[in-house]
Amino acid sequence: MFSKACEYGIKASIFIAFNSYEGKRVSLKAIAKEINSPEAFTAKILQDLVKNDVINSVKGAYGGFEIEKLNISKIKLSKIVNALDGDAIYSGCGLGLHKCDENHPCPVHDKFKSIREELKSMLENTNLEELALDVKSGISFLKV
Amino acid sequence: MFSKACEYGIKASIFIAFNSYEGKRVSLKAIAKEINSPEAFTAKILQDLVKNDVINSVKGAYGGFEIEKLNISKIKLSKIVNALDGDAIYSGCGLGLHKCDENHPCPVHDKFKSIREELKSMLENTNLEELALDVKSGISFLKV
DNA sequence: TATAAATAGGATAATTTTATCCGAATAAAA
DNA sequence: TTTTATTCGGATAAAATTATCCTATTTATA
Secondary structure (H helix, E strand, O other), X not given: OOOHHHHHHHHHHHHHHHHHOOOOOEOHHHHHHHHOOOHHHHHHHHHHHHHOOOOEEEOOXXXXXXXXXXXXXXXXXXXXXXXXXXXXXXXXXXXOOOOOEOOEOOOOHHHHHHHHHHHHHHHHHOEHHHHHHHHHOOOOOOOO | OOOHHHHHHHHHHHHHHHHHOOOOOEOHHHHHHHHOOOXXXXXXXXXXXHHOOOOEEEOOOOOEEEOOHHHHOOOEHHHHHHHHHOOHHHHOOOOXXXXXXXXXXXXXXXXXXXXXXXXXXXXXXXXHHHXXXXXXXXXXXXXX
């Protein structure tokens, strides 16, 4: 469904979010450990997320990654997915046709329609805050 | 969503299906041309589909690929997807956790639940016949 | 029986994705 | 001001996916 980069990016964002909630900045090392991801690869992904204004970074000692508290509830999953994987999962053709729409549909266009719409609206309506709170309260998990 | 191999595999199966419907066996060359895919790569995919009993092959002159007429309506999309991509899209965790279920869910487990269920049931309930008939009647398309 | 038209399958190459390494830049604190 | 803990960013490597090439095998037909 998502690329590995995107999976790591979503998990990292959630971890950063719930720490930022408590005013804590987190380091790459801490993130990689928490979400069980390769450190150097995760660094690249975090750089992408910084460039795409999903998270902020602070260089130097006592630096790390954080998200402005007020933004946590405003950042939607779609923003993270878009930054790392683009919009192909919910906008591209399921069978890879370059042109695929109501007038020139691929054989599974209609079958996929509601699934893609549901996926899109889920991504656009799910924000980091709710995901972070669930992890914080032990309802959901970032690893294993 | 699907791998390139799977996209080609689905399109090839549809093309073979609607030709088999008319008693016509189709060659690799004809398939690759019709679905606009690289020939040699498509050959590998067709071999996989043969091994997984999705399609039949006939070697030698006047050989090619076909599907038994009576089976066309019995072959579900899920069988093709499973043969080429496995069941990860609708069975694996959206964030790649090894363990992810009701008791130990990833942060998006619930959000994804209905989407994955819908996807799964769509794949399990869509058969080659309906897809092939739509292409044959010009309602849907295999390329461009 | 020879020929031609196919699929089968092994080897290899190209591309993309995932991952690692290392030095540069930055900034807090000793 | 030096040390130390960080992120940044370029170069590279490893692995997976996508793609190509070539030969062997098969089989219908001339």
